[in-house]
Amino acid sequence: MSTKSLIDEILKGLKMVGGVVSSAVITRDGLLVSSDTSPEVDAETFAAMSASMMGSAETAITEVKGGTAGRVIVESENSKMIALGAGPKVLLVVLTTRETQLGLILLKLNDAARKISSIVS
Numbered sequence: 001m002s003t004k005s006l007i008d009e010i011l012k013g014l015k016m017v018g019g020v021v022s023s024a025v026i027t028r029d030g031l032l033v034s035s036d037t038s039p040e041v042d043a044e045t046f047a048a049m050s051a052s053m054m055g056s057a058e059t060a061i062t063e064v065k066g067g068t069a070g071r072v073i074v075e076s077e078n079s080k081m082i083a084l085g086a087g088p089k090v091l092l093v094v095l096t097t098r099e100t101q102l103g104l105i106l107l108k109l110n111d112a113a114r115k116i117s118s119i120v121s
Contacts, residue, residue, distance in 0.1 A: 011036040019100030024093045050093040054083045087117030
């Protein structure tokens, strides 16, 4: 299987977790590697802005000597967005419903991020 096919399978698996609406693997500089999003979502813009958000959070936490940013969670009135590193080269970003409980999602995301990291390394 190709790298993209392996990543696509991981993203499809995340969609099976209750509450996951969209997901993407992106480079740290904002290029789309793979996505599982609805047609209304501009995946390229989603990728670019998610990478920018994660980069800003990493810079901010480093500036205050807070250690390394593990993930960024944004809560809006309709959804939650979670971005986390999947190795040194890529990020995993997921959009969930507002009601989604984070416990199971975070466990599944950490597992998916480890798998993605091993694929792209």
